[in-house]
Amino acid sequence: MNQNHDPVIHRLPPEIISHIFFHYSRVNKSFTTSAKTNTLFLGAVCRSWRQLAWATPELWNSFFIGYGIVSRWSESAHAEKLFSEWLERSAALPLTIQILDMNRRWGDEVYRAMTDVLNKHSARWYDMDLAISERHLHLFSGIALEKKSILRRLVLSTKLTRSEAALVRFKMNCSPIELKLASLSLEYVDILWDNLTVVHLSSLPVDEFFEVLQRCPNITTITLQKITRPSGTFIVPNTRIPCPRVLSFELSNIIDKVVLSQVLDLVKFPSLDQWSISTCAFPQRNMISFIEASSFTLKTFQIVGDRRISDRIHNLLRHFPSLETLHLRFWFHDNLPTDSKVPFFSKLCSTTETDFLPRLQTLKFGYDLAFPLHALPKLFTTGHRRSLEVEINYEGPLTIIGDGIAERLLELVDKGFRVKVLCNGKADILEEYRVKQRSHKER
Template sequence: ERVPHDSDNEIRNAVLRQVAAVKSEMEQTRALLREQSKECLRLYSKLNSLSPIERLPAEIKTEIFHYVLLSKNFHTTKGGDLPVTPFFLGKICQSWRNFVWSSPMLWTDIHLCLSKRRYESQTNLLCEWLSRTAGCALSFHLTTVDLSRTWILDPPKEILVAFASVSTQWKEIEFFIPDNKDCFDAISVAKTSLPLLTTATVRLLEAVERKIDLFSMAPQLSALHLYPEFYLDTVTAPWHQLREFSHSEASTVDEIRGFLHKAPNIVRCSFNDINSEMLKPWLLTQDLFDRSPMLEYLEYLKFSFRSLNTESTRILGPVKLPSLREISLSGPFDSSLPILDSIMTSFHSSPLLEKFTLGGTISSDHDLIRVLEKIPSIRDLCLSFNTNRYKLLTNELLQRLCPSHENILLPNLRSLTYDGPTSLNRHMRLLRDVLVYRFRQSTLHSTEMHSEPRTSQIRSVTVIAEDKLDIGSDIQHDLDTLVQEGLVLSLTSARIEPWFGA
């Protein structure tokens, strides 16, 4: 074996010294680059500090950022872009990150769309998010992209526990809850600590028989919305202080009547899918229907009936509604005119009533006229009928809308929307005459005669017919002229391209 010569060792050592020197220079260069990078960032920060937004007071800057979060928060765009969150704003630059991280107000609106696939990371993210709120009042919305069954089998207990831990900060809340004892126990701990709560929306994933008293001690609660599967008689709430209430499914006549007795300060209320065929005997107290509810503040009322019978008329009965401004009714009224007629009687003495929406089915214009005669103050009328069995907007109704009729219908009408089957093709000229007078002649009459017109000027008309509308050229010309003069007009056939007036 060859023994290395002394000269080889000297060469090797010299090369190693050179390598060490180069590495030392490289490390010095890296250190210099790091320092230069820091200096560059410092200079950029100084440059950024000269931007207009950095010169704003912190309060104004917070308002701007908060507006951005509210306008975009957790709503993906059509292109699937990620939502704007405080975490997103913190990625823009160091200055923004420092500001966002130290501004609790920017963390007070929480929209969490739960996904089983990302549940663990969402739970961790929520805990971090809540830690930044610093006791500020919170608005949170808990929804899901998964099927209800997913959460019934594997409930989101950890998420509900996290939310319940900050219940003293709740101001506006929306959440869903499966029928699971652990979930109800988790959220129920908040019952005694809701000092700020004003609005609550709760969605049950399936019907539950258990008593629900989460909001029974919420001193500022003014709006409560229950969707769906709630049995109203199982809910305890401060009904007397509510200003808004909605119940989405399977309300019964006695439940609604009982609610109206308990909620004298209600301003807006809505009941969907009302079942008039079922009564709950345990709710039928002696004075439930004998005593009229006191509803002097009620402004908006919506009843959507699944079924109708004589019990339906007992929801309101002979009640005074002096503040009522808007009504929405829907149901199978085609075979129940006396019932609808009786329901409408409750609104006859509401002088401020301006908007009426009627949907479902009704058998004829004759029946519709009887309904509208009871509410002459209406300014905005919306009709939507979902059957081809009866065609409305006939000669009978149009003549009553024409001011030449001695008993004119709806003299204050300013907006008309109709969606459903019509017989307008046989009465298009009469429709044109009604529009011409109601839009043009009413104002001319008041100008020339120096008196109040018989009718208000109609400003908007929308008709969505089932079949093609046949509009002759002469009528088309007159309608175009009205549009040019300012009438908002849309005549649409559901089966073909619409004709719009600007």
């Protein structure tokens, strides 16, 4: 029937159809036939679609394997053959692989079947994300290669237990650029470290972080999350470790003040350009010491914290004379400031303290403010702040600001000041308020 009626799809060049197939299936690369956006579904339409889809390697060079998929796999005698054919259709393209089994529900037979196929293509592993059972980690080491693999991004997430420690090791002759480790010690990761530039460590002792810095001379981007006290596995240095190429430093959920102080006291990042701190302790003295030791020209700073940090943040910010972009997000727990006598806001508006953030160009707030919204116009009465761009992001209903405040802020916008109030990072509340007011007047 399709051939008799000559549908439009038959009049398109194969290259265009392949491109449509790619965009159709890229949202779901799961190795399963359950989702209709899956690549395998394309072959079930007709013979011509199947021939074209099977001959388009870009449709097959990435996939996700999760618990539900493997459950169906273990029940099907053809699943292993189907998996092998999937990889063969990817031709010689680099492979992006994500495997998720953090709940340890898969049996040994599933892992053996899966790795038998995967390891045959290990020379093409490019982006590998493994969140699997510890005792199966060593199975993903790939086959022996005459030269280094092309693996560039490696994510290993697992929870190690003492009884399984002897079985765990990811070993491969690879030199990735990006590495993420979650709850897995460096001693169980046997790779080449020289080319690493992006490192993300989560739920690991702080001595692991110091060891990474000494192994990776080219590191530029560091993310630390839920770092804990030293384990004794690696030596904690006595002096600061200089890392001249680090440009970005992100700290998240490090609530132990001792741990965070140790991190800040033993590193030096002279080229640091971006610094982010989210839900962490606030050892102000150690932070200032880190700033002075590094002597960097920071351009972007972001901090998320509670009211206690809000009241003290100005003491830290005075050490950032080069800062151009500032992101603030504070929790006040229904105790928002009622006037403009907030230290940070007072210094920002001061006509005498012009050395406080003199190069600031962009100021962004989270849904809770470091000063009351009705006091915002005061900021622009200072000459050196008139070109400042202010963006406030609320997470809540559009009615969160009153009509009076909205009108005052719209007056600023109409005068050419750069003020924006967003709702959930998308809708511009001020512009929606303007449209609503026009609608009322027309009625």
